[in-house]
Amino acid sequence: xxxxxxxxxxxxxxxxxxxxxxxxxxxxxxxxxxxxxxxxxxxxxxxxxxxxxxxxxxxxxxxxxxxxxxxxxxxxxxxxxxxxxxxxxxxxxxxxxxxxxxxxxxxxxxxxxxxxxxxxxxxxxxxxxxxxxxxxxxxxxxxxxxxxxxxxxxxxxxxxxxxxxxxxxxxxxxxxxxxxxxxxxxx
Numbered sequence: 001x002x003x004x005x006x007x008x009x010x011x012x013x014x015x016x017x018x019x020x021x022x023x024x025x026x027x028x029x030x031x032x033x034x035x036x037x038x039x040x041x042x043x044x045x046x047x048x049x050x051x052x053x054x055x056x057x058x059x060x061x062x063x064x065x066x067x068x069x070x071x072x073x074x075x076x077x078x079x080x081x082x083x084x085x086x087x088x089x090x091x092x093x094x095x096x097x098x099x100x101x102x103x104x105x106x107x108x109x110x111x112x113x114x115x116x117x118x119x120x121x122x123x124x125x126x127x128x129x130x131x132x133x134x135x136x137x138x139x140x141x142x143x144x145x146x147x148x149x150x151x152x153x154x155x156x157x158x159x160x161x162x163x164x165x166x167x168x169x170x171x172x173x174x175x176x177x178x179x180x181x182x183x184x185x186x187x
Contacts, residue, residue, distance in 0.1 A: 030070050033079045041087040047159060048091035058094055062087035081165050088163050135185035143178035150175050
């Protein structure tokens with residue numbers, strides 16, 4: 001069997017088997033897609049975290065996961081949206097983790113006996129929160145997800161469309177009807 005030699009960006013790769021050739025082709029395909037979409041992972045993470053250092057960490061993790069799971073991607077044409085979803089979910093996990101850590105730290109820093117809220121304040125906030133949670137739970141999943149991302153988390157309609165892989169017009173429509181349904185349920 002004749003040994004094939006492939007050159008790639010100034011280095012020589014020796015491939016003895018068809019599996020190694022296929023692997024090197026997939027790697028080259030991944031690198032080409034990454035060159036086109038790599039900065040997008042950082043921008044998505046930056047949009048969620050609002051912190052460049054954390055966004056860099058998340059983007060690196062997203063790129064590493066994308067590289068590790070690239071063989072599972074059925075359609076390389078969808079690499080961009082796939083990378084956005086990975087980056088978005090990792091950034092959201094990091095944000096939630098930071099929020100939980102912040103809440104733990106503030107609980108430890110609080111005085112042992114803070115002034116208790118009045119009964120009226122507790123009743124009002126609990127009653128509204130319960131109504132809001134119940135109304136949100138009654139919304140269809142697609143409407144609830146769009147409402148959470150756009151209205152509560154503050155993502156732009158274009159970002160939401162990219163994450164959910166639907167047209168911007170669909171996001172606008174779902175957001176309009178979700179707000180309408182939520183207002184109706186809260187009355």
